[in-house]
Structure formats: C-alpha cells, structure tokens
Amino acid sequence: MEENALILGAGMTGLAAGIASGLPVVEAADSPGGICLSYRMRPGDEQPLPPDSDEDEAYRFENGGGHWIFGGDPTVLHFIRRLVPVRRYARRSSVYFPDNGSYVPYPIQNHLRYLDKSVALQALAEMASPAAPGTTMADWVSGNFGDTLGDLFFAPFHELYTAGLYRDIAPQDSYKSPVNLKLALQGAFADAPAVGYNTTFIYPEGGLNLLAQRMAAQCQVAYGRRVTGFDLEARKIRFADGSEQAYQQILSTLPLNQVMNMAGLTVAAKADPHTSVLVLNIGATRGDKCPDDHWLYIPRSDSGFHRVGFYSNVDRSFLPASARAAGDRVSIYIERAYPAGAQPDAANVANYCANVVRELQQWGFIGEAEVVHPTWVDVAYTWSWPGSPWKQQALRALEEAGIYQVGRYGRWIFQGIADSIRDGFIAGNGFRGYPGIPAHGAGE
C-alpha cells in the first residue's frame, strides 16, 4: 500500500508542520491556534464572541493567558513577520509581595537592594556558597539561592507554580531563574542589566489569532475532528464521531500522555507528571494601585494563583477600542496551577473567580470587573521525575507504531511558540512528499 501521513492538532506546531509538509491536519476545535487561540468578549458578556469576530468594542484575551513570543530562531521570526506585522516590547516584570505591597524587579536575585539590607546580605552570603545541586527542583532552587530567598520567594512560588510537585520533580526550566553571582552582587548595590530568556519579546499587532489564521490559510485543516483512539495493529485512528481512518504515518502534536492512553500503550517506566492551569481572564476598570508591569510573580495569594499578567500593559489593543486612550481599564490574566487534570467543578470555579476578583480589588489592581472568564489548559506544564526514562520509552513505543510526536506537549519538553513553530517546520519537512490522508474522509 502507498505510504500516507496525517498531522494531528492545529496549534502552532501542527500548523507549521502542515505548511512544511503539505499534509492535511485534523483538529478537534473549530478554529486553529490551540493554546494560543485569542477570543473576544464585550464588557458585561458571559460568553466569548464567535472565533471569527473582529468586534472592536471588546476585550481580547488568549486561551492560555498572554502568549508573548520570546527568543526564537531568526528564520522563524522572519517567517512570523512575513505573515503578520509585529511589535517588539522590553520586558517589565517583578515579584510582588502582597503582604506589604512591595515589588522587586525580576529576577529577584539580581535586585537584592529592594529588600532589607540584612536580608540582602544574608541572601548574598548563601548564594556565594551554593550547595550540591541534588536531584529535585527544590534541591536546585535551595542549593543555588539559599534559605533566605527560598523562604521569601522561591519555595512558596514553586509550590504554587508546580502545584506542590517541585519537591519531587527534576529541575527543568532553570533558565527562568538565572544564576549569576556577579550580577547578584551588582544588583545588591546598583542597577543590574536585564537578563533571562525574555528581556524583549514580539507580539502580532492584530493578535496571536491572526498569526494562527494566516498559518492555517496555508494548510488544509479539518476542524471538529477529535481523535479518540488508535488501533495500532490495524493502523487506524478513531474519531469522536465514530469514524475511523487508516494511516501509515502520523505526526502528532497531541500531549504524549494522552496519545499513549489513546493508543493503549504502557512502558516500563512510571509516567512523568504534568500540571494543569486554570487561566482567569479579566477585563476591569483600572485600580489606583495597578502596576505597569507586564506580569508579576506571586509567592503568596489567598486564592492560590502564582502569576498575574497584564495584557493591556503590554499593548492597549487588548482593550475595547473606546477605552484605549483613557487608560482607565485593564485586562488581566491570572494563572493558577492544579495537579494533573484536577479540574474544579463549575461551583468551585465560580467561587474561585469571585475570590480572585475580590483579592485583586483588595490589592488595588482593579475596580469593577466587566468581564470574568476562566479557561482550562489540561496539559499545561510537563515535568519529569529525576532520571526518568519514561519520555524516551514512550516516544520510541509510538514511533514503532508509526506515530511521531512533535512540539511542546508532543515531546514533553519546555518550549515557547517560536521553538514550537521551528520544530513543526523540521518535522513537517521530514514528511514532505507523502500523499496526505484526506482529512475529511470518514471511515474506510
């Protein structure tokens, strides 16, 4: 039989793979973009407008909270710029301590002069004699930054960010907490230069949706086609509508754990963990203590969230058109992590939304909330147990069945949009020239 192939998922990775390979893409949702999907809501509305709406008197939010394009291969950035006009922004972010309303610019370890002098000196002394790295994220953090900064920020923040996993998982996104004693010393007494993976970033002028739509216009995408299972022996994909499709090769951008489950596969190693995230998008009148930061890291909050981002502090185009000039509105995304798949029920979500609004009002960040809309990202952050071979074993088992995983969730790696697009291009190129499986085809 002639070899054929299909791409699963029309997020940034699957779209890039679709463009590079010319193969069809199947997507569960009704529109492209995956976690990067933007949507609009008018003040007072409870439901988003249809995905193709360009209503200007609406807040523009993103499914997964603010998605800013950091770093990235220059050729990928060139590709993005050819599709959509973009602007570049210089990062403004801080750690916020709600107990006393103080801010320390990110990264906290390079801005110790914002802390009490005795705390700063103690933190410096501890950073100057790092402990052995250990095997877990908690070991890594306390080994590099010591107990003083650990108790103040790193431990409570990582507890929230990893939904309690950080004492058991391997260190992984250490680039987010850069270690540099020379800069820490400099920042204890004077200005320190901006560092880290995201000192500047770009964002499409018309929103991230526009990028997804323009990429999708270069692919054949079949929407509303949810994959529910694989028959590996017969090499068939099952869809939610009961139809089946034969395949020889699949490029899948779906989360590795879900594909393993749908394929009925297990491997010897214990599966690596992940966390889910509830993103709360809020449009509101601007409070008198609302900061100008693009986002804040929060070590303690009554409602349990760990990051507050401000879409409209990045760009006012996220606000309803008539509110852009006055600057009296703000649009915000709030992230709270949950253990894998532990999605709260509707009553608990409603309760959480009310608590967050109250807490942000108490902090003076917002006045009256005009729109409050939660979204759920089931596989948001993927982690590994120290030394775990699960990912390699799972990827190999799927490859033997003709299923090649790609992208952040597919390969269970930490990466941003630009790298997801790059990996989609690379994988797609490897499949160029295969005849595509008709993406709309029902059972065969």
Ligand SMILES: Cc1cc2nc3c(=O)[nH]c(=O)nc-3n(C[C@H](O)[C@H](O)[C@H](O)COP(=O)(O)OP(=O)(O)OC[C@H]3O[C@@H](n4cnc5c(N)ncnc54)[C@H](O)[C@@H]3O)c2cc1C
């Ligand atoms: C909270 C959060 C914040 C982030 N912030 C940033 C940021 O600021 N900047 C940045 O560069 N990156 C950020 N990222 C990372 C970025 O989101 C990813 O790198 C990128 O979006 C991954 O794209 P993807 O196509 O691989 O995955 P996805 O966007 O998840 O796409 C997968 C697609 O598969 C579809 N699908 C799923 N299941 C099925 C099924 N059974 N059948 C058919 N289709 C299915 C989904 O609907 C989706 O469209 C963030 C991630 C998270 C979780």
